Amino acid sequence: MxxxxxxxxxxxxxxxxxxxxxxxxxxxxxxxxxxxxxxxxxxxxxxxxxxxxxxxxxxxxxxxxxxxALPATGSADEPEDLAAVRASWPATWSLPAGPAAYDRLHGAWLGRAVGCLLGKPVEKIPRHGIREILVATGRWPLRDWFTARGLPAEVAARWPWNRRSAPTSLAENIDGMPEDDDLNFALLALRVLETYGRDFTSADVAQAWLDWLPGGRVFTAERVAYRNLLLGLAPPATARRHNPFREWIGAQIRTDVYGWVNAGRPDRAAELAWRDATVSHVRAGVYGAIWVAAMAAAAAVAAAVDEVLDAGEAVLPPGSRFAATVREARALGAGTDDWEAVVDELYARHGHLHWVHVRNNAALVAAALAYGRGELERSICAVVSGGWDTDSTGATVGAVTGALTGASGLPDRWVAPLRGRLASSIAGFDGIGFDELAARTAALADAGTRAAPPAGPTTTAAGPATPGDAR
Structure with a gap:
């Protein structure tokens, strides 16, 4: 072994x-x-x-x-402390005030699960392999769950499913949401907030990992950080010792809940995400986490996906490579129906990166959100068919579009197979319903709104406030 x-x-x-x-x-x-x-x-x-x-x-x-021990090569464009990152944030936000409606939060949880589940069986399969599977089963372009039915043996042998996921994530096998780290970390963020409150520290996150997260359920940077915790290191050193995955996607999949409980306030969401992310990541690895948290905060109350993408970009260090990546990808995805041409360009720019790196996957997310125009099916099918870390990108895109739509507006053919529940190895969460998760998130959001100071005028440097649908 x-x-x-x-x-x-x-x-x-x-x-x-x-x-x-x-x-x-x-x-x-x-x-x-x-x-x-x-x-x-x-x-x-x-x-x-x-x-x-x-x-x-x-x-x-x-x-x-x-x-x-090599000298750091950081620059002012890619700061590693929150104060420097926060310096470029807007003073106010042109988003409807939170908390988010229960239906929007329920949609966010469901959308995260749907997108994750769609991408699970083809995780690690390259883009051209995904297309070959879909063409062979008569499902290209992607518009439904993956299936092994009708898949020729030679194609199956060439592109084997993710062996951990296929038994529970193919169309013929789905019976509820199976366990996945993209959902486990959302559950853990919920528990961190319920246990420690909004003033939690990075050390609290680390303790939560040791108390509630099985070591065998973490990978890449999280597994290295977990090992470093067991060696006696404390954050942020846990992110730095023997950790070549420090700018990979792991922290980006952990922070949606921090946005959902800070609806309309991407800055507050990003601050919570920063504390979580620095347990295991640095620079772009952390920027991905605050980007997603800010988008989640906007998606829970916004009327359109452009407001969500604006909010995400607003918390990023403007001169960083990560910020440039998502801006460029968003521009590629906007106003086109030729998704394959978009992905061709993303691979030309970022194909040298590992399939679990943060920048290439963030580019796919930004492009798919712009291309999908807020619609769940169009968005998750685009991002998953693009390859790389398919379950993680599917989860992020599904969470944004699910929150924008609300549970009551999500297509039954995507939601029904979840059976309203998910599996998890985190104690107390196995078999929990998405409705209960939404209710617990709403309770945290409501408590935070009562305790927080007023958000101030709804005007930003980006322009006047736009009325949103908080449902």
Whole structure:
């Protein structure tokens, strides 16, 4: 058995790639590793085929220490402290005041589950493989759940389903929402707020992981941070030691709830998301988390998806690569019906990144939201057919469009298979209903609104307030 995402010999190739992306000088480290017989190509699934010899494992650990000690290459465009990021935020927000209506919150939970479930069976399958499966089963372009029925054996062999997900996420097998980390982290955020309140700290999030989140249910940066917690490190050091996944997608999937309980206030949502994200991520990894939280805060009360995308962009460091990525992707997706051309361009720009990196996946999310124009089916089918981290991007896009629509407006053919419930290994949540989750979220949102100071005039630098539908 190979334990994934934590073995030094598997981490080092990812670290070399991550450091190069950050502009750090790792050529000497790469040369030493290659000269010793180490593999420079990062393993796609988190573990190489067989354990490394003891000498290589020891060298990998030494070189990871050396990489950690390299000088930082950060700039003012990509700040690592909240105060610097907050400096560019608007003073006020042109969004309807919260709290969000129960129907909008219910729609957000359902939409997150629907989008996640749609993407689960094809996670790790590349874009062209997803298309081949759909063409072979007569479902291209994507407009329904994936199925193994009618799939030729040679196609199935070439593109095997995600083995952990297919038994419960194909059309013929769906019976409620199966467990997934994209929902587990939303549940955990809910519990953090219920347990510690809105003043929770990063240390509280870390303790919540240790108390309620099984270690085997976390991956990439979260698994590294979990290991670092067990080694005795505290946040934010947990995000930095031997963590080549520090700018991957993990934190971006954790923060919707912080937006839902701060409807109309993307700034407050982003601050909570920052505290959570810095347990495991830095820079773009954290920017993805505050971006999604801000969009969730807007989606719960906004009338249109452009208001949501505006809110998300407003909390990002304006000169960062992440901000540029989502702005460019949004522009590509807007005003076109040629989704394949959009995705072709996204792959040309970001195809060099790992399929779990944050920037390429955020680009897909931004483009799909703009392309989908707030409609759930069009949006989730677009983002999942685009590949990369399909269940995570599907979940984020589904949550935004589900909140914009509200539960009462979501198509029954997408919602009914969920049976109104989800599975989880987090104690107290297995089998819980989406209606109860929405009610508990609404209670937190209402309590926060009563305790918070007034939001001020509804005007921003972006222009006058636009009336929204809070349902």
């Amino acid at each position: 190979r334990i994934t995402w934590v073995q030094p010999e598997d981490l080092l190739p990812h670290e070399i790639a991550a450091s190069r992306d950050e502009g750090r000088e790792v050529a000497a480290i790469a040369r030493r590793w290659a000269a010793a017989g180490g593999e420079l190509t990062p393993p796609v699934s988190g573990a190489s085929a067989s354990p490394a010899p003891a000498r290589l494992r020891a060298l990998a650990t030494e070189l990871l220490d050396a990489a950690d």
